[in-house]
Amino acid sequence: MLMLIDEQNAKGGLQGKKLEPVVVDPASNWPLFAEKAxxxxxxxEVSAVFGNWTSVSRKSVLPVFEELNGILFYPVQCEGEESQRNVFYTGAAPNQQAIPAVDYLLENEEAERWVLAGTDYVYPRTTNKILEAYLKSKRVADEDIMINYTPFGHGDWQTTVADIKSFGSAGKKTAVVSTINGDASILEKGPETR
Structure with a gap:
C-alpha cells in the first residue's frame, strides 16, 4: 500500500491532494484490531483502511466500520458468507479457490474420497462446510468425506497423517484439501523429516 500511495502521489495525488498513509500495528492481537480501527x-480520520490479515481480525473490526461508517478494503482470501456495506472483500472466496480445486480433482484425478483437513478456526470451518455440501451435491457419500481439525500450533502430525492414511486405504482414490494455517503449517526440517 505504501508503494501504491507513493506512486499515486508522484502522479499528483488524488483530486489534487497528496495521500497520507497512517500505519498502525495491532501486533496480531485480535481484540486490538477493533481498537486500532x-x-x-x-x-x-482516515478515508479508507486497507488491512486485517485474518478472519477473526476482520470480524472484530466489522462493528467499528459499521458504527463509524468507515470503509475497509480486506485484501486476504476469506470464507465468504458475509456481506457488509462498509467492506470491499478483494481476496478469493471458496467458490473462487477451493471449489475449482475440487472440480479439478474430481474431473482430472478422479478422486472419490475426500479429506478436508483444517485448523480449528473460522476460515477452515466455513470453507469445509461449503466443500462438504458441494461434494455431497456431486454425489460423494458421507462415508467418503473425512473432516479433521487441529488446533493452532498443532504438532502431533504422525497421528493426523496415520488417520488420513487409514481413511485413504479403502481402495478409492483419496484427495486431501488442506486449510491448515498459522504456525502449524510450518515444517521444521530435522532428522525425522523425510
Whole structure:
C-alpha cells in the first residue's frame, strides 16, 4: 500500500491532494484490531483502511466500520458468507479457490474420497462446510468425506497423517484439501523429516 500511495502521489495525488498513509500495528492481537480501527477512523480520520490479515481480525473490526461508517478494503482470501456495506472483500472466496480445486480433482484425478483437513478456526470451518455440501451435491457419500481439525500450533502430525492414511486405504482414490494455517503449517526440517 505504501508503494501504491507513493506512486499515486508522484502522479499528483488524488483530486489534487497528496495521500497520507497512517500505519498502525495491532501486533496480531485480535481484540486490538477493533481498537486500532476506531483510532484510525476517529483520531486520524482516515478515508479508507486497507488491512486485517485474518478472519477473526476482520470480524472484530466489522462493528467499528459499521458504527463509524468507515470503509475497509480486506485484501486476504476469506470464507465468504458475509456481506457488509462498509467492506470491499478483494481476496478469493471458496467458490473462487477451493471449489475449482475440487472440480479439478474430481474431473482430472478422479478422486472419490475426500479429506478436508483444517485448523480449528473460522476460515477452515466455513470453507469445509461449503466443500462438504458441494461434494455431497456431486454425489460423494458421507462415508467418503473425512473432516479433521487441529488446533493452532498443532504438532502431533504422525497421528493426523496415520488417520488420513487409514481413511485413504479403502481402495478409492483419496484427495486431501488442506486449510491448515498459522504456525502449524510450518515444517521444521530435522532428522525425522523425510
Amino acid at each position: 476506531r483510532e484510525l477512523l476517529e483520531v486520524y
